[in-house]
Amino acid sequence: MFAITGASGNTGSVIAERLLAHGQKVRVIGRDSNRLTRFVQKGADPVTASLTDAEALARAFDGTSAVYAMIPPNVTVEDVRGYQETVSDALVSAIRKAAVTHVVMLSSIGADKRERTGPVVGLHYLEERLNAIDGLNAVYVRAGYFMENTLPQAEVIRNFGIVGGPLRPDLRLPLIATRDIGAAAAEILRTRNFTGKQARELLGQRDLDYRQIASEIGKAIGRPDLTYVQLPETQLRPTFIKMGMSANMTDLLLEMCDAMNSGHMVPLESRSAANSTPTAFETFVAEEFVPRFQARSATA
């Protein structure tokens, strides 16, 4: 039996689908039972629980041989680190109580650093807490920059005619589709061919900078002149808050972008076949960005 946290989300849903397709027993965990129905129809065992509830998680992990552990983003909370520590402590307590032997945890590039990486400090904390569990076998999947982070640009293009954000225009990013993270994590879980504690990076199909990202999006939406503009914090801070982000999350997000711009937060591995994944940004744009952009345009 495998327990999948964040099962209705980007990476968790792919893992659940893949394990079910391999005929494995899967327990899907989420807060909303309706969002778990699609897996139940394929034979999964649903558990409705918050990842902040250690007791409920211990019950959800009971009898499982391997767990997919992640910290769901919460961009509206006022104390982001406090929230991340509550989830991490609940996961660790439940893993100990249920005597889970194998964990695959979703982490990030930069989780090797203990400070100045914004929300990624929370992933470093969870890695460290899992490191302290004697006898546990754990893989920390340190993923690159999600392609899904570009989706809100549909709105920016629509309103301002540019792609804009805090990152340097020439900063090369290991852009990865979350479906590829899910596929890789499912395979690590299914084969459970790991012992001890280890971090493995996943860097996507290739690196792109935001000028190239804008260019690829522009080609796909019929705006070949679309350009990227790096925007100042003074402009971004009120925009993020207007979008519903807490002040604390806004500060942490900008800190993370500083860490990326300055080179504090970088991949540690050279690109290789083992840490590269198949989905090209062009494919992601055609399958996910363009429909999102067209839907926004249709309702605007």
Ligand SMILES: NC(=O)c1ccc[n+]([C@@H]2O[C@H](COP(=O)([O-])OP(=O)(O)OC[C@H]3O[C@@H](n4cnc5c(N)ncnc54)[C@H](OP(=O)(O)O)[C@@H]3O)[C@@H](O)[C@H]2O)c1
């Ligand atoms: N963005 C990036 O570039 C990047 C890069 C590397 C790593 N990461 C990390 O990736 C992780 C996000 O992964 P993801 O995209 O797969 O997640 P996601 O899709 O945003 O969220 C996963 C699921 O978690 C569930 N959830 C939310 N709050 C919950 C709670 N309190 N208790 C139980 N379930 C809860 C939600 O489902 P329900 O609503 O159904 O409960 C949601 O579908 C974060 O830890 C982030 O730091 C991000």
